[in-house]
Structures are given as C-alpha cells and as structure tokens.
Amino acid sequence: MFLGHTDVVPPGPLEQWTSAPFEPTIRDGRLYGRGAADMKSGDAAMTLALERFVTAYPDHRGTVALLLTSDEEGPTNRDGVRRVVEEFRRRGQRIDWCITGEASSRDRLGDVVRVGRRGSLSGRLTVRGVQGHVAYPDKVKNPIHLAAPALAELAATRWDEGNASFPPTSLQISNIHAGTGALNVVPGVLEAAFNFRYCTASGADSLRERVEAILRKHGLDFAIEWEHTGEAFLTHDGVLRRAVSAAIEDVCGITPEADTGGGTSDARFIAPMGAEVVEVGPTNASIHRIDEHIALDELETLPRLYLRIIERLIAV
Ligand SMILES: [Zn+2]
Incomplete structure (x- = not known):
C-alpha cells in the first residue's frame, strides 16, 4: 500500500511568498507551492509508479493499493486513515507493507528513510x-x-x-x-x-x-x-526495509540511513495493524515553510524510485 495525504498546512503570510502558494511555479530548477514537498509530489509519484507497475507487470504477485486521505495535517485525524484502519479490521484485511511518500530525506532524495516513531x-x-x-x-x-x-x-x-x-x-x-x-x-x-x-x-x-x-x-x-x-512503532530490518534500501541504491546510487526522528504521520495508524511501514520521500527542508518547494530532479526521480520498490517486492 502506498499512503499519502492531499491536505496541506496553511501558507502563512501570503506577502512573504515569492510566488503565490497555490499557483505551482517553476523557477531555478524547483517547483514552488504549498504542498510541493509535503506531499503532493509524493502523491503524484506514487500514483504514476502504480500505473506504470500494473501496466508493466499485469501478472504481479499480491495486491497493490493507494490510500490518500485529506485529514492528516489537522489536529484531530478523526476521519482519515484512522477510519480506514477500523474498516480493514472489520473486514479482517491485512496490510503487509506500507510505503508513505512523506518528505523523509535530509540533503538529497533517499539519504534518510523513516522506520519508526516515538x-x-x-x-x-x-x-x-x-x-x-x-x-x-x-x-x-x-x-x-x-x-x-x-x-x-x-x-x-x-x-x-x-x-x-x-x-x-x-x-x-x-x-x-x-x-x-x-x-x-x-x-x-x-x-x-x-x-x-x-x-x-x-x-x-x-x-x-x-x-x-x-x-x-x-x-x-x-x-x-x-x-x-x-503509538510508538519500529519497523524491523525486514523485507520492506531491505527492498526500500536496495531500490534507493538502484535509483539514487546511495545507501539510506534509517531514522526514527521527526513529527508524527499517518504511518502511526497503519503500523499497529502489524504492517511493515517505511516513510520515504523528497527532502524536507522546506516543508510547512514559506516558499515550500521540491527540486525538479527529485520530482523526476520519485516515481522511478517508488516503481523500483514495488518491483523489488512483488514484480515476479
Ligand atoms: Zn505530510
């Protein structure tokens, strides 16, 4: 399962933005706008990766899913992933592996993956x-x-x-x-x-x-x-973490560091179901800030990275 959210935090004072926060603008090799890094680019890249995957591997193993909520950034998280998890439990359905495209990287795409939270x-x-x-x-x-x-x-x-x-x-x-x-x-x-x-x-x-x-x-x-x-959670160094690391080595040419820092995300609702959960996405230096942006080369690489992760998990 790919997990994402479509809501964003408020832009803050509009006059401090170099270009309007809700008019995506490309300049200097970056795409600017509220949600560019957290996490519209991740949503788009996960969607593209899934389209490409099911086209290239119609006979893949298992089931793939995309779960997008619009209730992640607010204070309550009442009606988003929490509700979906309740429904999954009611149906007796499990999630083996969950990848959320939150902005996990520090200096360049893939240098940090988040594998747990306090x-x-x-x-x-x-x-x-x-x-x-x-x-x-x-x-x-x-x-x-x-x-x-x-x-x-x-x-x-x-x-x-x-x-x-x-x-x-x-x-x-x-x-x-x-x-x-x-x-x-x-x-x-x-x-x-x-x-x-x-x-x-x-x-x-x-x-x-x-x-x-x-x-x-x-x-x-x-x-x-x-x-x-x-809830605190930790995804052990199992199938998903190894697939994500190997995919980052394939696509980005670096070995990621596993980290448990940062703020909370919807991953905290999925992990208690027994799923292995990893957050991997663009660099996070500008998230929730004025002039939020993503580098265009990260934007181009992200769908390839997500595709490579699914390939390593269930292509054959
Ligand atoms: Zn986010």
Missing part, C-alpha cells in the same frame, strides 16, 4: 487538597506541598534505557498551576500537565500505571485525564 502520551493531573487560611496549617491540606515531591519523583524517574533505534523515553512537565493569587490563602487544587515521548522499550499502558503508582505512593487525592495521541 509515541506521545499526555496527562492532565488534578491534585485535590483543602483550601484555607495560611495561618491555620492544621485546618488546610496544601496540594502544592503534597504534589511537589511526587512531581519531583516523576521528573527524576528513568523510564527505560531506550534501545538501538530510540533514545530513552522522556517525560516533561509542561504546565503547573495552583493558587488564588492571594498570599494568605492555601489553594484547594493543583493542576499540572505533562507529556511522554516514549520509545518502543516502554508502552503507554505501563507508563500510565507507573505514573499512577508514584502518585498513590505519595498519598495524593488525584485524578488524571490521559490523552494518547500516537
């Missing part, structure tokens, strides 16, 4: 105390005093050691609030928010349990609202 797990914590006058410490329950050692323990905890493909899981406390503004009032409530960027050495369920165990150990009266926005 997961993202957030929590909104409320610690309840009893509000009162600072002069009567026996009549209050100060949620700041109660929460502080627990938050310190959360901040100091080593969640895992990472692994060969990922740095260790990190927790960052991003917001903390308590107090009425008055100097003589102990507040009744403390609110804090935190986010995990976690690697495949930890899972979201175990992180949730460990956080709650620490808060219980400190005797807190608390509630947490959890938000799990992306």
Whole structure:
C-alpha cells in the first residue's frame, strides 16, 4: 500500500511568498507551492509508479493499493486513515507493507528513510487538597506541598534505557498551576500537565500505571485525564526495509540511513495493524515553510524510485 495525504498546512503570510502558494511555479530548477514537498509530489509519484507497475507487470504477485486521505495535517485525524484502519479490521484485511511518500530525506532524495516513531502520551493531573487560611496549617491540606515531591519523583524517574533505534523515553512537565493569587490563602487544587515521548522499550499502558503508582505512593487525592495521541512503532530490518534500501541504491546510487526522528504521520495508524511501514520521500527542508518547494530532479526521480520498490517486492 502506498499512503499519502492531499491536505496541506496553511501558507502563512501570503506577502512573504515569492510566488503565490497555490499557483505551482517553476523557477531555478524547483517547483514552488504549498504542498510541493509535503506531499503532493509524493502523491503524484506514487500514483504514476502504480500505473506504470500494473501496466508493466499485469501478472504481479499480491495486491497493490493507494490510500490518500485529506485529514492528516489537522489536529484531530478523526476521519482519515484512522477510519480506514477500523474498516480493514472489520473486514479482517491485512496490510503487509506500507510505503508513505512523506518528505523523509535530509540533503538529497533517499539519504534518510523513516522506520519508526516515538509515541506521545499526555496527562492532565488534578491534585485535590483543602483550601484555607495560611495561618491555620492544621485546618488546610496544601496540594502544592503534597504534589511537589511526587512531581519531583516523576521528573527524576528513568523510564527505560531506550534501545538501538530510540533514545530513552522522556517525560516533561509542561504546565503547573495552583493558587488564588492571594498570599494568605492555601489553594484547594493543583493542576499540572505533562507529556511522554516514549520509545518502543516502554508502552503507554505501563507508563500510565507507573505514573499512577508514584502518585498513590505519595498519598495524593488525584485524578488524571490521559490523552494518547500516537503509538510508538519500529519497523524491523525486514523485507520492506531491505527492498526500500536496495531500490534507493538502484535509483539514487546511495545507501539510506534509517531514522526514527521527526513529527508524527499517518504511518502511526497503519503500523499497529502489524504492517511493515517505511516513510520515504523528497527532502524536507522546506516543508510547512514559506516558499515550500521540491527540486525538479527529485520530482523526476520519485516515481522511478517508488516503481523500483514495488518491483523489488512483488514484480515476479
Ligand atoms: Zn505530510
């Protein structure tokens, strides 16, 4: 399966663009426009590669598919790939290999392929105390005093050691609030928010349990609202990664580096189905920026690269 999206991020201030963001313009060996690199060129190249493939190999093995969503860049990802995955599960259909044409390359086409992502797990914590006058410490329950050692323990905890493909899981406390503004009032409530960027050495369920165990150990009266926005995944060095590497060597003449950095993509919904997933596409220096562009030679090479990947997987 080839996976892509047709939506784009907003252009930002129009007057800063050298040419209009929604009028594709060629100059200096580049195609300029919002979505040129992320990821209209990838969509076009994947479509071309599939057309050429089924024409050249009508008796190929397996099934090929193109999945394009228009709900990737927004904050919700409610109605795109998430829904398609639900439907695949309902039908009992599997995806063996998924290639998404997101802009993965750093300096030139094919130098980096993305083979995994860290997961993202957030929590909104409320610690309840009893509000009162600072002069009567026996009549209050100060949620700041109660929460502080627990938050310190959360901040100091080593969640895992990472692994060969990922740095260790990190927790960052991003917001903390308590107090009425008055100097003589102990507040009744403390609110804090935190986010995990976690690697495949930890899972979201175990992180949730460990956080709650620490808060219980400190005797807190608390509630947490959890938000799990992306599962961590890693595609092992199997059939798909080897085919992609070999195809890049064939077409671009370089050996790619496997990487797990960068922001999230729809690949995070496909990977949990058990699919091998690789992101491979144009250079990403200009994505989401003013004057987004793709080099014309990358644009010409991309369909050949995608075609070569499918050939290596299922041509015969
Ligand atoms: Zn994208």
